[in-house]
Amino acid sequence: xxxxxxxxxxxxxxxxxxxxxxxxxxxxxxxxxxxxxxxxxxxxxxxxxxxxxxxxxxxxxxxxxxxxxxxxxxxxxxxxxxxxxxxxxxxxxxxxxxxxxxxxxxxxxxxxxxxxxxxxxxxxxxxxxxxxxxxxxxxxxxxxxxxxxxxxxxxxxxxxxxxxxxxxxxxxxxxxxxxxxxxxxxxxxxxxxxxxxxxxxxxxxxxxxxxxxxxxxxxxxxxxxxxxxxxxxxxxxxxxxxxxxxxxxxxxxxxxxxxxxxxxxxxxxxxxxxxxxxxxxxxxxxxxxxxxxxxxxxxxxxxxxxxxxxxxxxxxxxxxxxxxxxxxxxxxxxxxxxxxxxxxxxxxxxxxxxxxxxxxxxxxxxxxxxxxxxxxxxxxxxxxxxxxxxxxxxxxxxxxxxxxxxxxxxxxxxxxxxxxxxxxxxxxxxxxxxxxxxxxxxxxxxxxxxxxxxxxxxxxxxxxxxxxxxxxxxxxxxxxxxxxxxxxxxxxxxxxxxxxxxxxxxxxxxxxxxxxxxxxxxxxxxxxxxxxxxxxxxxxxxxxxxxxxxxxxxxxxxxxxxxxxxxxxxxxxxxxxxxxxxxxxxxxxxxxxxxxxxxxxxxxxxxxxxxxxxxxxxxxxxxxxxxxxxxxxxxxxxxxxxxxxxxx
Amino acid sequence: xxxxxxxxxxxxxxxxxxxxxxxxxxxxxxxxxxxxxxxxxxxxxxxxxxxxxxxxxxxxxxxxxxxxxxxxxxxxxxxxxxxxxxxxxxxxxxxxxxxx
Numbered sequence: 001x002x003x004x005x006x007x008x009x010x011x012x013x014x015x016x017x018x019x020x021x022x023x024x025x026x027x028x029x030x031x032x033x034x035x036x037x038x039x040x041x042x043x044x045x046x047x048x049x050x051x052x053x054x055x056x057x058x059x060x061x062x063x064x065x066x067x068x069x070x071x072x073x074x075x076x077x078x079x080x081x082x083x084x085x086x087x088x089x090x091x092x093x094x095x096x097x098x099x100x101x102x103x104x105x106x107x108x109x110x111x112x113x114x115x116x117x118x119x120x121x122x123x124x125x126x127x128x129x130x131x132x133x134x135x136x137x138x139x140x141x142x143x144x145x146x147x148x149x150x151x152x153x154x155x156x157x158x159x160x161x162x163x164x165x166x167x168x169x170x171x172x173x174x175x176x177x178x179x180x181x182x183x184x185x186x187x188x189x190x191x192x193x194x195x196x197x198x199x200x201x202x203x204x205x206x207x208x209x210x211x212x213x214x215x216x217x218x219x220x221x222x223x224x225x226x227x228x229x230x231x232x233x234x235x236x237x238x239x240x241x242x243x244x245x246x247x248x249x250x251x252x253x254x255x256x257x258x259x260x261x262x263x264x265x266x267x268x269x270x271x272x273x274x275x276x277x278x279x280x281x282x283x284x285x286x287x288x289x290x291x292x293x294x295x296x297x298x299x300x301x302x303x304x305x306x307x308x309x310x311x312x313x314x315x316x317x318x319x320x321x322x323x324x325x326x327x328x329x330x331x332x333x334x335x336x337x338x339x340x341x342x343x344x345x346x347x348x349x350x351x352x353x354x355x356x357x358x359x360x361x362x363x364x365x366x367x368x369x370x371x372x373x374x375x376x377x378x379x380x381x382x383x384x385x386x387x388x389x390x391x392x393x394x395x396x397x398x399x400x401x402x403x404x405x406x407x408x409x410x411x412x413x414x415x416x417x418x419x420x421x422x423x424x425x426x427x428x429x430x431x432x433x434x435x436x437x438x439x440x441x442x443x444x445x446x447x448x449x450x451x452x453x454x455x456x457x458x459x460x461x462x463x464x465x466x467x468x469x470x471x472x473x474x475x476x477x478x479x480x481x482x483x484x485x486x487x488x489x490x491x492x493x494x495x496x497x498x499x500x501x502x503x504x505x506x507x508x509x510x511x512x513x514x515x516x517x518x519x520x521x522x523x524x525x526x527x528x529x530x531x532x533x534x535x536x537x538x539x540x541x542x543x544x545x546x547x548x549x550x551x552x553x554x555x556x557x558x559x560x561x562x563x564x565x566x567x568x569x570x571x572x573x574x575x576x577x578x579x580x581x582x583x584x585x586x587x588x589x590x591x592x593x594x595x596x597x598x599x600x601x602x603x604x605x606x607x608x609x610x611x612x613x614x615x616x617x618x619x620x621x622x623x624x625x626x627x628x629x630x631x632x633x634x635x636x637x638x639x640x641x642x643x644x645x646x647x648x
Numbered sequence: 649x650x651x652x653x654x655x656x657x658x659x660x661x662x663x664x665x666x667x668x669x670x671x672x673x674x675x676x677x678x679x680x681x682x683x684x685x686x687x688x689x690x691x692x693x694x695x696x697x698x699x700x701x702x703x704x705x706x707x708x709x710x711x712x713x714x715x716x717x718x719x720x721x722x723x724x725x726x727x728x729x730x731x732x733x734x735x736x737x738x739x740x741x742x743x744x745x746x747x748x
Binding site: 621622623624625628629632 | 667670671674740741743744745746
């Protein structure tokens with residue numbers, strides 16, 4: 001029995017921060033609001049570091065019981081916390097990156113209205129995300145799962161007076177509902193068949209079952225339903241559509257929620273449920289296919305986007321696809337490794353993009369940037385580190401994790417690997433396209449007609465682009481450092497060995513041995529070559545020959561149009577799903593049920609009562625003699641009745 | 649001895665006269681008198697039965713009715729005077745509001 005680490009404090013600290021800022025923030029100064037938010041978020045980070053320091057002395061998995069929650073017959077759910085190597089990785093990523101983004105937000109949001117509201121939501125998000133990560137059973141995980149969805153909704157719609165932001169928030173929430181529906185049914189199936197939602201009990205029950213290699217049994221159903229949930233939260237095909245729109249939120253939110261942490265919850269959930277997926281190979285294949293297709297699909301859309309945040313959004317979807325591809329070939333630790341490095345470099349990319357947007361006064365269109373490296377050298381340098389990292393240049397973080405995934409995909413199926421490498425090339429291309437468009441050649445912002453666009457924060461008196469304050473640059477530098485060295489923990493399979501107790505010795509270690517040294521080097525060379533090729537094409541098209549992209553676009557014609565319009569997926573969804581749903585709801589549910597049945601019943605009852613009362617009202621005229629008449633008539637009726645009864 | 653049915657018929661006629669007067673008359677004083685007529689119609693049947701069955705309770709009840717009627721008459725007349733002072737009419741059809 002290991003001593004209690006008071007794990008419950010980790011999520012509760014940000015909750016206290018959220019409550020303080022939410023209830024009293026309006027009356028506090030900005031300095032006080034920032035201090036509260038940073039103190040409690042930093043407290044959670046320190047707790048996570050403390051847990052990490054004590055980690056080697058613990059019996060793993062370490063579970064802490066807090067309180068009973070539901071007791072119904074044999075079925076029990078507790079508030080309990082669960083700590084193993086996987087939890088620790090997530091804990092450090094969420095609190096560490098989260099804390100850095102909190103610091104950055106102080107600078108980024110300083111001029112904005114609703115400063116206290118922003119930090120209250122941000123701390124609330126941390127609470128739910130940490131609940132999700134530390135949960136000891138699926139139901140508690142589900143609280144966190146829903147809670148981060150709520151926080152995401154609130155923060156996407158942070159500038160709620162802007163119509164597009166409000167509807168983007170709604171879209172994110174509704175699309176996530178579809179995924180959550182799958183997750184919930186998976187939970188019900190577990191309750192029905194295993195009688196518990198506790199991780200340990202569910203996994204030991206599953207382990208005793210034979211693997212479902214053929215057919216569509218219980219475990220396959222649970223696996224697929226969990227994947228539906230994961231696809232919603234982690235923006236995979238076909239539920240990815242909310243994430244690009246979610247860029248309406250403030251940029252630190254995009255970095256924290258829609259790149260580094262919340263969207264990886266689906267990957268975490270699949271990795272956490274690996275016992276179920278290991279026993280349902282068919283479900284796992286679906287995970288791999290969805291991940292692979294999403295990676296390629298989103299990357300191709302990323303090529304033609306002109307909004308700097310949209311490029312990063314599609315890049316996030318694509319990278320999440322990689323993580324699912326890794327999980328799908330049972331390389332969970334590779335998926336989690338990429339999750340971690342991705343949190344570093346994608347968080348950094350978004351923060352740096354925020355710094356760029358800040359520098360050019362709210363402009364997000366890359367065609368109106370350019371040449372910014374002279375104006376904002378620190379942002380340029382940090383963003384370069386992230387760009388090279390995501391493109392997969394050695395020895396940066398993205399290289400190690402992506403290479404790991406590709407190697408494991410190569411073993412599983414050549415098709416996954418091929419699409420993966422193609423995606424790596426496209427990733428490299430669109431990232432360097434962004435990089436060249438933003439930072440190289442000349443600044444194109446001045447000849448743009450209007451300056452203050454739809455963006456909510458338009459800084460007054462904007463001249464040349466200017467560098468962001470230190471409070472924003474320091475988190476950038478730390479994340480840049482992590483993007484550079486963060487992958488080194490994976491050298492020699494150390495990260496994999498660390499996670500091996502969670503995912504089972506078998507799958508992970510055999511795999512590393514399976515590939516011969518020469519194949520490994522060949523794969524590495526190919527993926528590095530893909531990264532260089534992407535760099536070269538971007539250099540050629542966007543720096544050397546800036547006239548070429550337009551010509552290529554013209555040559556491609558319809559295909560280019562389709563990519564620019566994101567393959568018309570939003571339009572197709574609108575036509576196939578949204579419009580019929582709205583029409584049916586309008587006709588049947590609104591006009592039919594709500595107005596014709598419910599409203600009609602209520603209103604007609606009221607009208608009926610009114611008519612009856614209207615008739616009865618005349619009895620009470622105020623005329624004494626008519627009262628006397630009624631009285632006499634009543635008396636006569638009673639006497640007549642009694643006489644009649646007497647005769648009987 | 650006069651048979652009891654005679655008394656009862658007379659009592660019924662008196663009561664019916666009271667009811668009719670109560671319903672058709674507009675003057676409050678007349679209505680008031682009709683009420684007295686109804687009471688006394690009932691009183692008559694009480695004493696008739698008391699004489700018939702040699703039972704005192706009927707007679708005693710009549711005294712109670714008279715006492716209550718006397719009390720009612722004072723209160724009723726006071727109300728009528730109050731109504732007349734404010735409305736300057738004794739027509740019940742014009743006294744159709746609860747407030748004065």
